[in-house]
Amino acid sequence: MAKGESKVGAARPPAPGPSDGAESRIPNADVPAGGFVQLLTPDGDHVDSVTAADGTTYSVDFTDEEYRGLYRDMVTVRRLDAEATALQRQGELGIWASLLGQEAAQVGSGRALRTQDMAFPTYREHGVLYCRGIDPIMPFGLFRGVDQGAWDPNEFKVNMYTIVIGAQTLHATGYAMGINMDGKTGTDDGEAVIAYFGDGASSQGDVNEAFIWSAVFNAPMVFFCQNNQYAISEPLERQTRIPLYQRAAGFGFPGVRVDGNDVLASYAVTRHALDRARNGEGPTLVEAYTYRMGAHTTTDDPTRYRIASEVESWKAKDPIARFRAFLGKQTLADEAFFAEVDAQANEVALNLRERVLEMPDPKPLSLFDNVYPNGSPHLDAQRDQMAQYLDSFEGSAH
């Protein structure tokens, strides 16, 4: 949908070495030390462009309809997320990893992907999947416990969810090396890869190895780190002594911090990084500075490790509220539009609920399916043994 472009564009090579985030022109007490790229303040005030310390100027150029579309995306993924949390509380999902508070980072980056781009999510990127046009029910098999992913990454251009923290960044990097080997970089219609991970994952060896591999092989990679301030209970200070985006400098590629609660800036920064990658200019680390408004997952109790006033201060920076304020101030939308979006999101969520409840449990013997592409006589024998065992029960129909 979106046509937003960095006005600098990918043709301009990045400044070598570290970048220093961005100097926002808007005075804002909530900006982290070192700054970040922000196009939309928490009050919904929009600046046309912002220039980062490395000289890159970020802006967007959306149509009115596209602006409204971003709002609809964020409202819908938040509503779906709320429905999922409710389903878990009602015993219909085993667990849910909520994206609450991270809608702008996910919708901004997700909409920045071009059709040919490939995404490697963690287990929380429901908003990114939604932006790829994927039926929102797709990840629910995993959380309901009826499958473990069960989709073809190449069909949807999104890898299956990866639960082991950071492992997917290496998969993304290898995939991106394959793009280079296929000769699909170096042009405006080249391919690029985005790997999602979090502040906790930044401590993992795999993530650091992925940085090294991407750098030395000049892989068309965007490392999109949603710094939501917590790795379950551990705050950012337990993972790093410097802002995460500055890590990129040591690996030899640009790092940029963006206001992850600003969908416009998240879009602009991601699109620019993806376009650099597809043009053969190598990897970028994007640190989307955001906040996990909810629990790590439905098993977590965040009141044990953070105070209410902190959560309240982030509510004032809510990604959807600020975008709604922006649409109102710019007279891009009215109350009737907001009501219609809420109603439609509600409808999508209720439809999802119905279909989740209808997901069938897998048959017992299916646990033997697809262990090996070429099968295994040993497993065939075990399957037969299990079938005989099940048959030994009266009335068995497995």
Place this chain on the structure above:
Amino acid sequence: MATETLTMGKALNRGLRRALEDDSKVVIMGEDVGKLGGVFRITDGLQKDFGEDRVIDTPLAESGIIGTAVGLAIRGYRPICEIQFDGFVYPAYDQIVSQVAKMHYRSQGRLRIPMVIRIPFGGGIGAVEHHSESPEAYFAHTAGLKVVSCGSPQDAYTMIRQAIASDDPIVFFEPKRRYHEKGVVELDTPLSAAEPLHASRVVRPGTDATILAYGPMVRTALDAAQAAAEDGRNLEVIDLRTLSPLDLGPVFESVRRTGRAVVVHEAPGNLGLGAEIAARVTEECFYSLESPVLRVTGYDTPYPAARVEEEYLPDLDRVLDAVDRAFGW
């Protein structure tokens, strides 16, 4: 039919070369596999002939080798990863066990990871710590992986090509102390006409006891059988070849005839391949057994310093000692 006398190392090299020639999606990745040709020279000359995009010298990080190979496989490539030594595979263990092994299952068959992970393994070369280990049971225990080991130059040449052609993820254990041993290799037999990859094979027929071995211990078992023959005992030797899944049909058939079985491997005995084999032979051949299934293995210690490794490793005498015990039961 073209035959050549090749070392096992050279046979592997020829097999890899054939695979690179036959399929443009095959790539080799690892530490020092390019200009150097690998520390054992198994990939000698391949980068020169196939280029740096197909024989890739990687950064020195094993998890990165396997993790990026997963991504290449998703992209449609068929990566062959070289782990330089057995004891260096553990940084990649998570990627192998949690990702390589489970992607096909996780996707309900929609995704295949046709990867071969080559690991030179085992001792007997006088190496320092971490260079002589036998970690095959860790991988054989993991569903989703297949595990094989070659025991002769012919098998090295054929099995590496079969492993690369297979869509299953395969951990391929190469007996590094046998790299320099020579054998006649038939080079042109089509893969379809060769012995299947996941099949064990009788390599020496016999009547009195069955010796089961794989990788470096195949030679040891054959030598033991030769020595036993001079004492009038006729031992049958089976090269297991495939460690997961095990192909025990020929083993059961043999043990039912001989009534005695001895499993030999370098890896520690505790919860090793021999334990699984003993359990299954006992289940299937209970009434044919004249003695319990015995094991000749490395001891349940860390791999020792090189000057004492000959005491640690199974050898001809320890195999014959176990045979004696089987007969004395």
